[in-house]
Amino acid sequence: MKKSLFGLLLLSLPAFALAAKLPVVASFSIVGDMARQIGGDRVDVVSLVGPDQDAHVFQPSPADVKKLSASRLFVTNGLGLEGWMGRLTKASSFKGVLVEAGKGIKTRMAPAEEGEEHGHEMVDPHAWHDPQRVQVYIRNITDGLIKADPQGKAEYTRRAAEFAAKVKQQDDWAAKEFAAIPAARRKMLTSHDAFGYFGERYGIKLLAIQGVSTEAEASAKGVAQLVRQVRQEKVNAVFMENMTDKRLLEQLTREAKVKIGGELYADALSKPSGPASDYLKLFHYNVETILKSIR
Template sequence: MSNFRGNHSSHAGPVVLGSAALALTACATSAAPAADDDRPLVLTTFTVIADMVRNVADDRVQVASITRPGADIHLYEPTPDDLVRGQDADLIIENGMGLEAWFRQFTERLDAPTARISDGIDPLPITSGDYEGEPNPHAWMSPDNALVYVDNIRDALTELDPEGRDAYAQAAADYRERIEEVGTYLDTRLADVPDTSRALVTCEGAFSYLARDADLTEMYLWPVNSEGEATPQQTAAVTEFVRDNEVPALFCESTVNDSTQRSVARESGARMGQTLYVDSLSDPDGPVPTYLDLIRHDAEAIVDGLTGTP
């Protein structure tokens, strides 16, 4: 088993074709909706959700993201153009769990109904920092939780467009299968990692749900990106943890500066793993133009870091 895609060769054809098609349309995720398109417009808060909606929508609705590829969802500020696009929305889909702190000032000026796709997920609390005790909003990073997202998207689209019920149900079922493959891959490939080294050490604490599902201890430099850089105390604690547990690899996310984590790696003897992606997809020609690309990339990077083989 050399890598994730190789482990699922029986699905290689459909998965590759689906990813290619999504990559071709990903550039439209944050683009303004077409004026001559009479399909309902679904507006999402960020690119990850937009892509998930596209996979369930079966091309029956237009989908656009308020934020664009590469944007930090935590600190986003809506623009006048966003408000203009929002006026035409038939449905707005948000993550919830306090992720989109800016979202209320956006929706209070709009008349479209809003669906929260994290509903039904048992939230894990943020365990330190200014947001201690509040729900960790990064539930989509867990393949198990992503299945709840898919079901909620299916239900929201069905309510918006009842005639598409069967199409949404079939597309959601197909999408669930591809997401489940990622969870199975993680469980299988991480099974032999020693208990003392079963740790996921990142810059932001965005992997609580994935770490729980994969039976990994989570350690991070700061709880959420909006809190800024790690304190000397946090950096020292992470360095000590990595050294004491002989954690082989450390990670950082694409939207933050990894210099502190690289310092931890030098001090502890661990190596830096591949960059992880969380809050945003890339442009169509980038490494993670779709949500499935994102979680597959992160799964392979984590397996590679902790086992030495993707």
């Protein structure tokens, strides 16, 4: 009798509850959260580069190699963000589904980092700061999840649609708020050039101490030039980022006699107790922080 009751209980459970969750590795916390939002209870997502950490300078450890070798789906940003990815996938002998979340988006080009030999432009990888481009991320991640776990197609499709609607809602709100601010006030300076797509989407002029990679070091000459530009253009919105060295920005604000308007979340989520613990919170927090300084 007990055995038959147990069997009935098993039959009453959803199929995915009886199976192990899909092991997913994400390159960094932002795309990791997107995979989690779409995958729901069917997935177990681990981010190699965690909250408040910098994907530009990350160096994989043997433990990371082990995580990837055990996963069935690897979600990356692509667009040149993860320079370490090729070495990691080779070392882990990864045989699962590889998703480049940014594949197919319309990219923007950024000036080459200081000290590069050829001086050519490079692709800006920070496309997640434009919610319209995030819709491409959502489609790519959803397709990868379905390929790795075909039985979850209906669930992934439903959750992706819900997440996409929430992203659009945030975009509509931000576009309305920024459109109400005169173009002359829509200027901001950050510690590295991570908000180019954001500025393009909402008509904000951006200045940055570092280039699109935090590996690039700003020169004294470059900082001096920025001080002059901040003064000339009367930039009031100056921001630190959660995963970069704040000393250069503090020096610049002293010399330009402007105040730091707050901390933005550029390349990483906050810790769970912070204000940007998932993508939607990150975006909303960044918009509100910027609006307070440029209004």
